[in-house]
Amino acid sequence: MNAAKPFxxxxxxxxxxxxxxxxxxxxxxxxxxxxxxxxxxEADLAFHRVGITFNVYGADGGKERLxxxxxxxxxxxxxxxxxxxxxxxxxxxxxxxFLADIYHGQEILxxxxxxxxxVLDNAQFRPEMKGVHVPGGLYAMIAGIDLVRAAxxxxxxxxxxxxxxxxVPSGVSYLLENRKMMMxxxxxxxxxxxxxxxxxxxxxxxxxxxxxxxAGVLDPTAVLLTPGAFNSAYFEHSFLAQQMGIxxxxxxxxxxxxxxxxxxxxxxxxxxxxxxxxxxxxxxxPEVFRAxxxxxxxxxxxxxxxxxxxxxxxxxxxxxxxxxxxxxVPEMVRFxxxxxxxxxxxxxxxxxxxxxxxxxxxxxxxxxxxxVHGAGGYGMLVGPAATKAEIEEFRQRILAAxxxxxxxxTLSLSTCPTFVDAGIAPRHIDLRPFVLSGGRxxxxxxxxxxxxxxxAGSLVVNSSQGGGxxxxxxxx
Amino acid sequence: xxxxxxxxxxxxxxxxxxxxNTVRMLDVSYRMSLLPGANGGDTxxxxxxxxxxxxxxxxxxxGRPLSACDVIxxxxxxxxxPSSVWNCLRAAxxxxxxxxxxxxxxxxxxxxxxxxxxREMTPQKLRxxxxxxxxxxxxxxxxxxxxxxxxxxxxxxxxxxxxLGTFLxxxxxxxxxxxxxxxxxxxxxxxxxxxxDFYQWGALLRSVSAFETYRHVYRDVITPYKVAELLIxxxxxxxxxxxxxxxxxxxxxxxxxxxSAEAARQAGELHATLHYGRMDxxxxxxxxxxxxxxxxxxxxxxxxxxxxxxxxxxx
Numbered sequence: 001m002n003a004a005k006p007f008x009x010x011x012x013x014x015x016x017x018x019x020x021x022x023x024x025x026x027x028x029x030x031x032x033x034x035x036x037x038x039x040x041x042e043a044d045l046a047f048h049r050v051g052i053t054f055n056v057y058g059a060d061g062g063k064e065r066l067x068x069x070x071x072x073x074x075x076x077x078x079x080x081x082x083x084x085x086x087x088x089x090x091x092x093x094x095x096x097x098f099l100a101d102i103y104h105g106q107e108i109l110x111x112x113x114x115x116x117x118x119v120l121d122n123a124q125f126r127p128e129m130k131g132v133h134v135p136g137g138l139y140a141m142i143a144g145i146d147l148v149r150a151a152x153x154x155x156x157x158x159x160x161x162x163x164x165x166x167x168v169p170s171g172v173s174y175l176l177e178n179r180k181m182m183m184x185x186x187x188x189x190x191x192x193x194x195x196x197x198x199x200x201x202x203x204x205x206x207x208x209x210x211x212x213x214x215a216g217v218l219d220p221t222a223v224l225l226t227p228g229a230f231n232s233a234y235f236e237h238s239f240l241a242q243q244m245g246i247x248x249x250x251x252x253x254x255x256x257x258x259x260x261x262x263x264x265x266x267x268x269x270x271x272x273x274x275x276x277x278x279x280x281x282x283x284x285x286p287e288v289f290r291a292x293x294x295x296x297x298x299x300x301x302x303x304x305x306x307x308x309x310x311x312x313x314x315x316x317x318x319x320x321x322x323x324x325x326x327x328x329v330p331e332m333v334r335f336x337x338x339x340x341x342x343x344x345x346x347x348x349x350x351x352x353x354x355x356x357x358x359x360x361x362x363x364x365x366x367x368x369x370x371x372v373h374g375a376g377g378y379g380m381l382v383g384p385a386a387t388k389a390e391i392e393e394f395r396q397r398i399l400a401a402x403x404x405x406x407x408x409x410t411l412s413l414s415t416c417p418t419f420v421d422a423g424i425a426p427r428h429i430d431l432r433p434f435v436l437s438g439g440r441x442x443x444x445x446x447x448x449x450x451x452x453x454x455x456a457g458s459l460v461v462n463s464s465q466g467g468g469x470x471x472x473x474x475x476x
Numbered sequence: 477x478x479x480x481x482x483x484x485x486x487x488x489x490x491x492x493x494x495x496x497n498t499v500r501m502l503d504v505s506y507r508m509s510l511l512p513g514a515n516g517g518d519t520x521x522x523x524x525x526x527x528x529x530x531x532x533x534x535x536x537x538x539g540r541p542l543s544a545c546d547v548i549x550x551x552x553x554x555x556x557x558p559s560s561v562w563n564c565l566r567a568a569x570x571x572x573x574x575x576x577x578x579x580x581x582x583x584x585x586x587x588x589x590x591x592x593x594x595r596e597m598t599p600q601k602l603r604x605x606x607x608x609x610x611x612x613x614x615x616x617x618x619x620x621x622x623x624x625x626x627x628x629x630x631x632x633x634x635x636x637x638x639x640l641g642t643f644l645x646x647x648x649x650x651x652x653x654x655x656x657x658x659x660x661x662x663x664x665x666x667x668x669x670x671x672x673d674f675y676q677w678g679a680l681l682r683s684v685s686a687f688e689t690y691r692h693v694y695r696d697v698i699t700p701y702k703v704a705e706l707l708i709x710x711x712x713x714x715x716x717x718x719x720x721x722x723x724x725x726x727x728x729x730x731x732x733x734x735x736s737a738e739a740a741r742q743a744g745e746l747h748a749t750l751h752y753g754r755m756d757x758x759x760x761x762x763x764x765x766x767x768x769x770x771x772x773x774x775x776x777x778x779x780x781x782x783x784x785x786x787x788x789x790x791x
Binding site for chain 2: 248250265
């Protein structure tokens with residue numbers, strides 16, 4: 001997986017166009033560059049308008065940066081997607097089983113498949129959740145699983161799970177807006193491809209939320225809880241609430257009485273059954289978690305533990321997506337489902353283990369080292385891109401607390417051709433599908449959000465670090 | 477709907493309406509100041525402007541002279557004056573922003589564009605601007621938002637709270653305008669004695685877009701009694717107190733809940749006063765005391781609407 005040349009989604013190693021990109025390539029061949037440039041401007045303008053609509057706020061009138069959108073779609077052949085889909089279902093089922101287990105019987109710990117201290121001493125493990133029954137035994141109803149693809153020895157691109165996001169994964173609004181934009185800009189392209197639709201995501205999400213309502217509630221009322229208009233993902237909160245036709249509430253709109261959650265409406269208090277919360281655990285309830293939180297609802301945890309309201313996602317899911325637990329996910333699949341994992345994990349060295357630590361310290365310039373509680377691409381060392389001084393500095397940090405770190409080989413993420421100033425050039429990409437668990441089945445819209453590192457050679461796709469997005473097509 | 481959402485919609489409309497009515501008042505004083513012999517407007521008419529909006533003290537604290545230019549700058553642009561047109565349009569836009577998902581794209585774009593434009597306005601620019609044109613601009617931005625709201629928004633509960641805000645603010649503002657102007661213009665009992673009076677009453681009518689309306693309704697010379705009648709009791713005149721209370725009373729009937737009895741009662745009572753009231757009785761009681769009492773009642777109604785719908789005390 002350390003092949004010198006990254007896997008390209010459009011071009012085979014010999015430079016020929018892969019089959020599923022041929023109609024696009026042909027279209028590109030006879031489409032004047034001026035037209036593309038014009039469409040690009042049109043897209044910028046339209047997004048800017050949406051951006052202004054949603055992101056220019058604050059007393060100072062400051063603007064939020066828009067996330068750049070690339071016009072060249074990332075195309076995934078249908079059979080490839082079907083394998084991914086099966087793998088994602090399997091993985092999310094195992095993760096939910098793991099969460100149910102560690103907050104109840106803790107069988108996986110007693111079986112010795114995961115060291116107990118790794119779970120119980122994890123800052124993301126919430127003792128408050130022990131023994132709490134959640135509807136359907138589901139904890140992560142909405143999961144964002146980050147996939148990357150690297151060139152295998154045989155020149156094939158192998159998918160790997162880079163990270164599970166089980167707390168408040170975001171980005172789905174871009175997935176939906178990107179598709180809308182592509183269909184608006186290039187309707188003719190959609191007549192050349194049988195692109196599987198994604199527009200029904202809000203319906204699936206609403207069904208998911210209603211399916212996990214407390215037992216006995218026939219017509220559940222769901223709301224979306226946002227930290228407020230100054231949160232960077234507020235656009236998405238407002239967008240999803242509007243698309244689902246549910247109320248977008250802030251903590252101050254809710255109150256708890258007799259272990260029941262109500263929202264303040266013009267017609268008096270109205271009971272709330274399901275809260276799709278886009279607020280971290282720490283801020284949910286000042287009586288239980290951070291006492292200084294103005295964003296949460298006092299008494300919410302008490303109502304939740306009494307089973308009078310459902311939180312999606314549940315409290316305490318962070319322990320399952322922590323980097324220190326990640327290496328054990330394949331083990332969860334085997335333990336709970338009795339199946340072999342369909343999706344690969346990236347090989348990972350856990351630096352709490354002396355052998356792994358020794359290997360890592362000897363190979364720092366080749367490896368990526370990540371802090372276990374970090375998120376968003378901070379607190380990590382990318383060996384091949386680091387200077388000697390940076391590596392030495394990081395070595396000291398590792399030695400001071402090896403249990404805080406994991407190491408992985410530097411994956412050469414796959415590339416996809418992308419419009420850049422100089423024309424079209426390959427840029428590294430990843431993929432975040434959104435997996436919904438509620439009721440009997442696990443569902444998702446085909447594809448996911450493709451993020452692209454717009455800087456040449458960069459492997460960091462995070463929007464906070466200059467990443468952009470692409471429309472993602474699952475075809476056939 | 478969420479009380480907080482209703483609250484933001486209601487105040488978006490109130491602040492927009494307030495900005496519009498503020499420039500309507502400025503416009504009438506400005507026009508009067510341009511009349512022959514007016515010498516750029518006496519200080520009295522400018523202090524009246526400040527009285528209407530209860531801003532005299534705040535203005536005095538700025539230490540500025542009571543001149544047309546200073547009063548206009550203070551009322552239009554002053555950042556520290558919470559009722560300035562600049563602050564009203566900022567507040568309207570902030571309220572709109574907080575409930576962006578409830579507004580249509582056109583409504584948001586209208587109120588946002590208004591703010592983005594006035595945000596750039598400075599005293600220097602205002603001095604270089606044709607004031608009449610600027611006042612027209614503010615009025616038309618308000619017209620536009622109201623029209624866009626009416627023409628694009630689902631006429632559901634959210635819409636009704638927008639309208640409620642508009643008419644509550646307008647009732648308050650018309651009453652204030654009439655109260656202050658009536659008394660500053662009325663030294664000469666019934667009937668107009670000079671052409672200046674005619675122009676001044678004409679300017680007052682124009683400030684509420686009612687000059688032609690007056691002619692059409694009365695086909696008579698302008699008398700203060702009839703001006704008051706038009707702005708208080710005429711239900712067809714869209715800025716009259718009666719018309720505003722028709723709307724408020726009707727809307728409160730439509731959005732009623734078991735928690736809103738008090739607001740409904742007050743609105744019904746106030747509406748009846750206008751619906752069945754007679755001008756002679758109002759004048760017998762004294763127009764000024766009557767209007768003062770009206771202002772107290774409309775503000776109480778605003779408080780009740782707040783308590784019953786927008787910031788429910790129940791918790």
